[in-house]
Amino acid sequence: MTNDVSFAAPSPGPSAPLTSAPLTSPAVPQPEQRRILRTALPGPRSRQLQRRRDAALPNGLGVTLPVFVERAGGGVLVDVDGNHLIDFASGIAVTSVGASAPAVVTRVREQAARFTHTCFLVTEYDGYVEVAERLNALTPGDHPKRTALFSTGAEAVENAVKIARAATGRPGVVVFDHAYHGRSMMTLAMTAKEVPYKSGFGPFPGEVHRAPYACPLRGPGGPGGVAEQALAALRELLERVGADTVAAVVVEPLQGEGGFVVPAPGFLAGVERIAREHGIVLVADEVQAGMGRTGTVFASEHEGIVPDLVCTAKALGGGLPLAAVTGRAELMDAVAPGGLGGTYAGNPVACAAALGVLEMLADGTLLHRARRIERTVREQLEPLAAELPAVAEVRGRGAMMAVEFVRPGSLEPDAELARAVAARCHAEGVLTLVCGTYGNVIRLLPPLVIPEDLLREGLDVLAASIRSAS
CATH class of the missing domain: 3.40.640.10 (Type I PLP-dependent aspartate aminotransferase-like (Major domain))
Structure with a gap:
């Protein structure tokens, strides 16, 4: 299965002088900024490496998505099977400027x-x-x-x-x-x-x-x-x-x-x-x-x-x-x-x-990008809070956003739904993380250099996953 979304530059808002492409340099080539699924996830090479991991590492080291990454940059992780995943994790907020930022x-x-x-x-x-x-x-x-x-x-x-x-x-x-x-x-x-x-x-x-x-x-x-x-x-x-x-x-x-x-x-x-x-x-x-x-x-x-x-x-x-x-x-x-x-x-x-x-x-461009990411996330996900009783809240600041899930008609945390949403996103090539004291929150930590159209595509997948899992 291959997703061949074309790469078109969006029109940034008046207060966000941003570009669609990640900050790159010819000296540090970035992976193609598209979601591409060549295999089911995890793919055969990742499964083979996972067997080696299981034999060598202790159980106490958990894993969110058992794929092995070969290279990464911009808003994409490329695994050993050639799949291009949209990165909404940034290594838990570590690779905010990208996983292979030229600087x-x-x-x-x-x-x-x-x-x-x-x-x-x-x-x-x-x-x-x-x-x-x-x-x-x-x-x-x-x-x-x-x-x-x-x-x-x-x-x-x-x-x-x-x-x-x-x-x-x-x-x-x-x-x-x-x-x-x-x-x-x-x-x-x-x-x-x-x-x-x-x-x-x-x-x-x-x-x-x-x-x-x-x-x-x-x-x-x-x-x-x-x-x-x-x-x-x-x-x-x-x-x-x-x-x-x-x-x-x-x-x-x-x-x-x-x-x-x-x-x-x-x-x-x-x-x-x-x-x-x-x-x-x-x-x-x-x-x-x-x-x-x-x-x-x-x-x-x-x-x-x-x-x-x-x-x-x-x-x-x-x-x-x-x-x-x-x-x-x-x-x-x-x-x-x-x-x-x-x-x-x-x-x-x-x-x-x-x-x-x-x-x-230093020049503030990435700070503008973080604020732009928040606007995009709210634009695409906040309607779900009005549409679906299971979505209690869309919240956060900048590129640190989250969706909390509850049992309809209450504030009782629904961790099962959060896990189901994350699993559906992972199957579609969008890496998301679950968090929260009750395990009922999907957190979004995209790299600040993620292209706008890739961000929107990932959010479309997330929204569809929430609707289907709910």
Whole structure:
């Protein structure tokens, strides 16, 4: 089966000076930007490789779609059987600038030819410093800042907790319902979802307290009172545990694995205000929502908050493992020399990749693209919420969008329907991801460089899958 949709450039809106084609360079050829299905999915070569995988890897490593990718770029993944899949996952928000972006690939090649590693804690290199300088300038607030680089999002979050504890002399950490912060033991304690992330791995570190997140769809007090109710609960929690024992409040400005929840207006500003009142460090976990994904460089910018510490990862490295904690200089400097770092932290090749990502974000084109993607998603999917009782909500910001499914006539989560929709999309060559505390949300994370017509085709497949599965 082959899909031969022609590639026609759409007419961009007046405020979105975008092109249909992905950002490419002759030096880094991109896969043909079409959905092409040459076999059923997974194809015979992928199934053969899957048998090898099953024999060599543990069961604990799950997989969303068991196809093996040969190359990728723009909005397309090409598997070993020659199928071209529309990518609505971006490696879980990692390849936001594309999986083979010229600005990233060129810098990586040049750096790898010079040297691949020295350990920045042993001998230094300027790429690390340049990434830090750029993050210091880009993160919200004009106060003096410092940046420390790490390898993963969980590492960044865990080090933010360390920094907050060192700066305040307090042990406590406040997180929120539906939060996801990572898979290390400390970040698992901070993560809300039990299965599959926490089940069987306890006991977890203590001094972690959980407050309600201002979820408009399900929060207490109805849509109008969600923020007020959640902030009142946060104040009550701090009174109960002792605000003077809390080092940090860690919050996702737009929740990721928890269901792509956009907080009710005023909630994040209220959290910031409460943290300031009590001398608590406000940490924004921007691991999934940051680096242009929501149409601003950082999701915190939508609410006008200025976190004390900002955690970034995923898209920062353009596909290579890199993470960062950026924050107020006086907080970052509270840790004694040797207290931060890691063997691979701020690897020079990953830093080179990050500089390519930052170069692509610099002129604002990709931020416009993220906002354009949101408009397109809403245009094509929001009518389903009025048409189908099973679609509770289409929500998100920029290129971080989601559809939540419920049992008709209620807000009871329908995880079975979400899985069925994802399976139908996968069979048609559109890669989607399921998320949410209840597993009832389809999340959309297309690369910011996806061609407009490819995006629309993928959304057509998704909409048809929702209708048929419902």
